[in-house]
Amino acid sequence: MADEALVVIDLQNDFCPGGALAVAGGDEIVPLVNDLIRRTEHVVLTQDWHPAGHSSFASSHPGKQPFETIEMPYGQQTLWPDHCIQGSLGSDFHSGLAWTKAELVVRKGFRPAIDSYSAFFENDRTTPTGLAGYLRERGIDTLTLVGLATDFCVAFSALDSIKHGFRTSVRLDACRGIDLNGSLETMLNQMRDAGVTLVS
Ligand code: VGL
Ligand code: ZN
Numbered sequence: 556m557a558d559e560a561l562v563v564i565d566l567q568n569d570f571c572p573g574g575a576l577a578v579a580g581g582d583e584i585v586p587l588v589n590d591l592i593r594r595t596e597h598v599v600l601t602q603d604w605h606p607a608g609h610s611s612f613a614s615s616h617p618g619k620q621p622f623e624t625i626e627m628p629y630g631q632q633t634l635w636p637d638h639c640i641q642g643s644l645g646s647d648f649h650s651g652l653a654w655t656k657a658e659l660v661v662r663k664g665f666r667p668a669i670d671s672y673s674a675f676f677e678n679d680r681t682t683p684t685g686l687a688g689y690l691r692e693r694g695i696d697t698l699t700l701v702g703l704a705t706d707f708c709v710a711f712s713a714l715d716s717i718k719h720g721f722r723t724s725v726r727l728d729a730c731r732g733i734d735l736n737g738s739l740e741t742m743l744n745q746m747r748d749a750g751v752t753l754v755s
Contacts, residue, residue, distance in 0.1 A: 564730075
């Protein structure tokens with residue numbers, strides 16, 4: 556249907572086993588995601604895309620370790636291992652992903668001072684990526700989200716998608732989570748409460 560799009564979130568080497576910020580089983584979703592790509596007319600991908608020395612990297616904050624939380628001007632920020640550095644192998648899409656059909660690749664996290672989990676807004680929750688305008692202009696009103704990680708980039712994208720008024724579902728069987736201090740359950744509940752259709 557012309558009004559639906561599949562949004563594949565951050566299915567990149569660094570989020571798959573062997574990568575810098577590996578999500579357990581991240582590579583297992585590739586066949587199912589490819590299946591959904593084949594069956595969906597419009598496909599959009601997101602690509603986490605950080606400059607070296609990005610402010611979300613623990614290595615940019617002396618004395619801080621990955622997975623600690625710090626206070627940034629825009630609020631709380633989890634610190635991560637260096638990952639998805641622009642142009643690195645880790646930033647490439649998983650080699651098995653059938654990405655060529657994608658009509659748009661949204662890159663995010665490229666501003667040095669601000670992280671961006673969501674495909675729609677950066678982590679200050681106000682700087683837009685342009686995706687909502689793109690989808691609206693294309694007449695797309697219904698989104699299915701899949702990818703990595705369920706409790707970070709997928710969840711933040713799904714919540715913003717609802718805020719923008721898109722009918723939104725997340726295919727949980729085509730996602731994998733990080734689950735940091737219970738984040739998976741927290742974000743599943745937030746998505747459910749916000750009106751995201753969770754398909755398992
Ligand atoms: C992500 C942490 C940092 C994600 C991206 O894709 O969920 N998580 N950057
Ligand atoms: Zn990132």
